[in-house]
Amino acid sequence: MTKKVVNIYIIPTLHWDREWFLPYQQMRKRFVSIMDKIIEVLKNNDVIETFMLDGQTILIEDYLEIKPQMMNDIIDLVSNGKLLIGPYYIGSDEFLVSGESLIENLKLGYIESQKYGGIMKIGYLPDAPGHIAQLPQILVNSGLEALVFHRGMKESLLSNEFIWRAADKSSVIAVFLPQSFNILNTRKIKNDSDAKNEIHSIIKKFLPKSSAHALLIPYNLLDPVEQMQKGLKFISKYNKGNLKIFQSNIQNYINEIKKKRIKLKSVSGELRGSTRSLIHPGVLSIRPHLKIQNRKIENMLINWVERFSTINYLLTSKYPFEYINLSWKKLLLNQNQDSIGGCCVDNVIQDIEHRSKEIIEICNDLIDETLTSICNNIDDIHSDYEKSVVVFNPLSWERTEIVEFMIDFLPNEAPKDFEFVDEKNVSVPYKIIEVKENIFCEYIDSTLPEYKKTIRYTFIFLATAVPPVGYKTYKLIFNTKNYKLLRRENTIKILENSIENEYFKVSIDSSGVLQILDIKDNIRYNNQLIFEDGGDVGDEYNYAPPLNDIKYYSCGFPFSYSIIDNNPCAATLILKNFMKIPVSSNKLTRSAELTDCQLTTYITLKYNQRRIDIRTEVINKAENHRLRVCFHFDETIKHHFVEQPFCVLKRDNAFNKENQLETEGTGLPQQNFVFISKKKKGICYINKGLYEYAILNDNKTTIVAITLFRAIGWLSLRDLSTRRGKIGPELPVPYAQSKELHQFEYSIFPYKDIAKISPIYQEAYNFNIPCIAKIKRNTSTNLNAIKLSFVKIFPKSLVITRIYKSQFDDGICLRFFNLENKTVRGKIEFFKKFNEYKIVNNLENPISHMAKYVHKLNPNTLTIIAKPKQIITLKIYF
Incomplete structure (x- = not known):
């Protein structure tokens, strides 16, 4: 069979989808029986020496919730290396969640695994649909040296083992599993002959692609354990x-590769090929409300709750650990690969929606409570004719933007005139956008609410130069005749169309198509905002057009427009497209019967803003179709740029059709934006939770779609x-036809300088995370500044992604990364003196060899050196 010794590592395992073709509770009932x-x-x-539990610690938690009496048995088995758990809390989709969610997933997996006696220190991801470019850095910073995966293998790689490098040059040993967790399974081996045939087949198929001349073979449990x-x-x-065939674990296999000192090929960039495995690109746009809600929750939890709870802790020594941890756990449950992808039955979607609702309720309360507490720590004296309004900015750069704000007055106390x-x-420019009667609820203590009838005013106003990770205070004046005020010129202009x-x-x-003129550079961007509707007879995993598809475009239908909200802060143009599209589609073509599709x-253009913000509303009445919004760029380009967690990635436009298991026509993943440019012209398309895009070429034009x-009816x-x-199973999922009201938000940012990426990144996050304004009710002397930055980072290419209170000690963790492809020297300034600092990894363990890159400049300031695209976590003790 082979002249050289071949070590075959058999890994008994179980791949478990927590919620998929059945809801969670029904899936768990089956899992508990297997686990027993x-x-x-x-x-x-009894024959099985070790067992690997799919890389997800959550499965132990699920089991012990039903069988708490088994805790000691679990601890004993994990501690002795017989039951292998972790390193993730739950299996996720890296393209549909933020970088901070990925890190928290590993961190929580580590914390939970330690409760049970240990953790598998290998990134085991047998079913994730591809992998982001910065995953090696995330794994290394989480104490992991290797990745074992199945989906996304690069077509250029001939060996199953290789070195995968992140943008900062950190690397892991990567091992491709050709048939994932199913190389062997219990349905393949029923007798001695089956075993012989399977072993011969595995050696013949997989050994030639093994650089180590050894094989890693998961043995998946599909039948009874017997x-x-x-x-x-x-x-x-x-x-x-x-x-040499033996039961073992992945770590021993990695150790053999290291021991043999094999020179493995080194690659970098994302793993998203589909020549050797499927990557399910259709999940990017199915059930879009799940993705939009996930983005909203991530921004609430990371940029508002954690960030300002940490600042409030430095002022009050209070931090809501329990609620933050609960929110993270529920969010990570929603980020389960099948859940966030929406590739599951309709009952599961209802569970996801309920968890989202709970997280939003928790986050809203924590944001209100925390910002109110900080407001009440600001020393500010005002007269009877004034209210102090505090504008908070969670991002790591100064911002000028239009802010929305609400204030309640008792009916007999509502003023007649206002000024900000x-x-x-x-x-400053402002506009009252709504006045209505309201029931105001104020909690006197934690249990007893007091209700008052009020008049609620909703304003928008211009907040200028709001400090990074900080606040700025404005006065809302009620009796303006007592004041002499300077005014800004209104720069918003309205013409006929x-x-x-x-x-x-x-x-x-x-x-009925949007045209843009860049006034400063005299550049036109024509044919923006064209809606395209095509047939889709695919399933939740893949888009598939009918054989004779017919596409409908909004520019071929009647339209109307009007202009509203003409005020000093903004002007809005309303465009209505009255499309008619087929009621449904089949594999051959689209139906002749049409239905209304009004978009x-x-x-909106805002005062002093370099973006064009857009919101589209549509009630979907049709089935089996895909709706896209298209933007034309009158140059042909070979590549483009897109945001991924902790980096901006350069992608080629060309699609290699050869040997692909999934064909062209499906979309590519993005986070907050996609950017194209050529010569002295460029444009960035920003989104709120719209993860799928495509780059199309039409003669001398590039189209971003x-x-x-996607509206389909089958799992x-x-x-x-x-x-x-x-x-998976052929199950109907009628709720996935998305027959409901949809609201989509996106923005256009004309920008041409690809050498400086930070302005694009900043505009994308400004759009996704607007400032919040709060009324100040009490006063204190803790913060005696009208405006203040709690932490500043320089230069702009260094971006803060997370600030949180450690749950291990009194330290404050601050994570940032370098956007640039070059080493950057910078500094971080804090609003108060700190005592100690250290560089730590994602698990908050010190990294001693990194200490030389950070130095204390003065009692409030650190100097830092960040390598290209490097992610750095600091732990500060105040």
């Missing part, structure tokens, strides 16, 4: 001669034109 038997067999040393025991006995008979005034007594600010003029042409789009939603189908193979 696995524990019994491991305790009795069948795995029998199979292992059959397999053990062939442990002779040059074949800054620290220089200059009146266009609106204009300092930077752009936007208009609607005779086809109402709000296009962002998918708004999985067998014979799709765009995919080889089947994914």
Whole structure:
């Protein structure tokens, strides 16, 4: 069979989808029964020596919630290396969540695993649909040296083992599993002959691609545990001669690779190929409300709750650990690969929506409580005719933007006139956008609410130069005749079919299409905002057009427009496109019967803002179709740039069709933006939770198409034109037809300087995370500044991604990364003196060799050196 000795590492395992074709509770009931038997067999040393539990610690938590009496058995098995758990809390989709969610997933997996006696220090991801470019750095910073994966393998790699490098040059040993966790399974081996045939087949197929001349073979449990025991006995008979077959773990396999000192090929960049495994690109745009809600929750929890709870802790020594941890756990449950992808039955979606609702309720309360507490620590004296309004900015750069604010007055105390005034007594542009009767609820203590009838005013006003990770105080004046005020000139202009600010003029042409003029550079961006509707007879995993697809474009239908909200702060142009699209589609074509598809789009220009913000509303009445919004760029380009967690990635436009298991026509993943440019012209398309886009070429034009939603009716189908193979059971999912009201938010940012990426990054996050304004009710002397930055980082290419209170000690953790492709020297300034600092990894363990890159400049300031695209975590003790 082979002349050289071949070590075959058999890894008994179980791949478990926590919620997928059945809801969680029904899946768990089955899992608990299986787990009972696995524990019994491991305790009795009955054939199965070790068992790997799918890399997800959450499975132990699920089990012990039903069987708490088994805790000691779990601890004993994990501590003795018989039950292998972690390193993740839950299996996730790296392209649909933030970088900080990925890190928290590993951190929580580590914390939970330690409760049970240990952790598997290998990044085991057998089913994730590809991997982001910065994953090696995230793994290394989480104490892991290797990745074992299945989906996304690069087509250029001939060996199953290679070195995968992140942008900062940190690297892991990566091992590709050709058939994932199913190389062997209990249904393949029923007798001695099956075992012999399977071993011969595995060696023949997989050994030529092994640089280590060894094989890592997961043995997946699909039948009763007794069948795995029998199979292992059959397999053990062939442990002779040059074949060394033994039960083991992944760490021992990695150790063999290291011991042999094999020179492995080194690669970098994302792993998203589909020549050797499926990557399910259709999940990027199915059930879009789940993705939009996830982005919203991540921003609330990371940028508001954690960040300002940490600042409030430095002022009050109070930190809501329990609620933050609960929110993270619920969020990570929603980020389970099948859950965030929306590739599950409709009952599961209802569970996800309920968890989202709970997290939002918790976060809203924590944000209100924390910002109110900080407000009440600000020393500020005002007269009877004034209220102090505090504008908070969670991002790591100074911002000027329009802020929304609400205030309640008792009916007989509502003022007749208002002004917003800054620290220089200059009146700032504002607009009352709503006045209504309200029932105001104020909690006197933690249990007893007091209800008052009030008049609620909702304002928008211009907040200028709000400090990074800080606040700025404004005065809301009620009796303006007592004040002498300076005023700013109104720069918003309204014409018959266009609106204009300092930077752009936007208009609607005779086809109902948006046209943009960059006033400063005299550059036109024509044919923006064209809606495209095509057939989709795919499933939740893959888009598939009908054989004779017919696409419908908004520019071929009637439209109307009007201009509203003409005020000193902003102007909005409303565009209504009255499309008619087929009621449904089949594999051959789209139906002849049409239904209405009215799209109402709000296009807003704001005072002193370099973005064009857009909101589109549509009620979907059709089935089996895909709706995209298209933007034309009158240059042909070969590559583009897109945000991924902790980096901006350069992607080629060309799609290699050869040997792909999934064909062209499906989308690519993005986070907050995609950017294209050529010569002295460029444009960035920013989104709120719209993860799928495509780059199309049409003659001398490049088209960016962002998918708004896919509407389909099946979890999985067998014979799709765009995919080889089947994914899961053929189950109907009528809720995935998305027949409901949708709201999509996105923004256009004309920008041309690709050499400086930070302005794009900043505009994308400004759009996704607007400032919050709070009324100040009490006063204190803790903070005696009208405006203050709690932490500043320089230069702009260094971006703060997370600030949180450690749960291990009194330290404050601050994480940032370098956007640039070059080493950057910078500094971090804090609002108060600190005593000690250290560089730590994602698990908050010190990294001694990094100490030389950070130095204390003065009692409040650190100097830092960050390598290209490097992610750095500091732990500060105040």
